[in-house]
Amino acid sequence: MATTKSTKTTAKKSSKSAATKAKQVKKTAPKTAKVETREEVTTCADKPLKGFFARKCDANENILTIFKSPRIYGAIIGELVGTMLLTIILLSLGLYQPLYIMFGLIAITAAVYGLSGANLNPIITVGMMASRRMSAIRGVLYIISQILGAWLALWIVSLFRNAGDGAYELPKMAEVESGQFWVVTMIEFVGAIMIAFFFARALAYKKSPLTFAAIVGTGISVALLFAIVISSNFLSLQNNFALNPAVALMYQIMPSGAENFGELLGGASLALVTYWIFPLIGGVVGFYLSDFAAKLSGEKCCCGCKEVKK
Secondary structure (H helix, E strand, O other): OHHHHHHHHHHHHHHHHHHHHHHHHHHHHHHHHHHHHHHHOOOOOOOOOOOOOOOOOOOOOOOOOHHHOOHHHHHHHHHHHHHHHHHHHHHHHOOOOHHHHHHHHHHHHHHHHHHHOOOOOHHHHHHHHHOOOOOHHHHHHHHHHHHHHHHHHHHHHHHHHHHOOOOOOOOOOOOOOHHHHHHHHHHHHHHHHHHHHHHHHHHHHOOOHHHHHHHHHHHHHHHHHHHHHHHHHHOOOOOOOOOOHHHHHHHHHOOOOOOOHHHHHHHHHHHHHHHHHHHHHHHHHHHHHHHHHHHHHOOOOOOOOOOOOO
């Protein structure tokens, strides 16, 4: 009997000690797991610029592979037709009708978006290339298509104008003079930053083409309003901005006239700097400004790291 009681007592003690050890393991296990989880987690907030310059387009897309798929031809047609329609609106209404232009832009952007992404402006295309959202060869093809689309629009509008009584005159852009060079250039530069920023922000809504088109169309209209107010109200200048290098090339830079070749070359050089160089730089600034703000805010983590949910 004594042996049986001692055996029972020993069994109880061993079961109690086992239960105590199990409780200790349960208490320590979560802590160990939490520590390991914290060590494994890396957040974009810790390194906001991680992956900032990472490639966001197809790394295999180059001059040897891009033409193997018929999609590039649809994209080229989309950019050509879209830029043509946009330029027709600008030549018909002029730049001083931002409300009508906004509705036209929304419609054209929504229609072309599924084909090419609806850049319709070298400012956007260069910004897409600089932020590594688009390959160099695709960007070059887009810009060529945009220029051809703008030229085709000028040809079509001129045909209709010549078929009439000739009373309607196409909107004329004032030539860039040396005294107004920096003023007009800064209008183009700031306007390009605004256009690129709105387009880059609209890419967050690319799954909804109508929302994307509304943001892009409204953003370009805001840039037009800025240029109109600054040039007309503050500086007393008229028809001195384009905010689209493709339109400016066929409408301002190329048709420049002068008494001799030296004067022609000088005027074309000023126009190129004003309507091409600085707007393209502005497009790059606008895209990087948007990406930098998005990175700091933690809106999107595109570098493949894990984010901690608070």
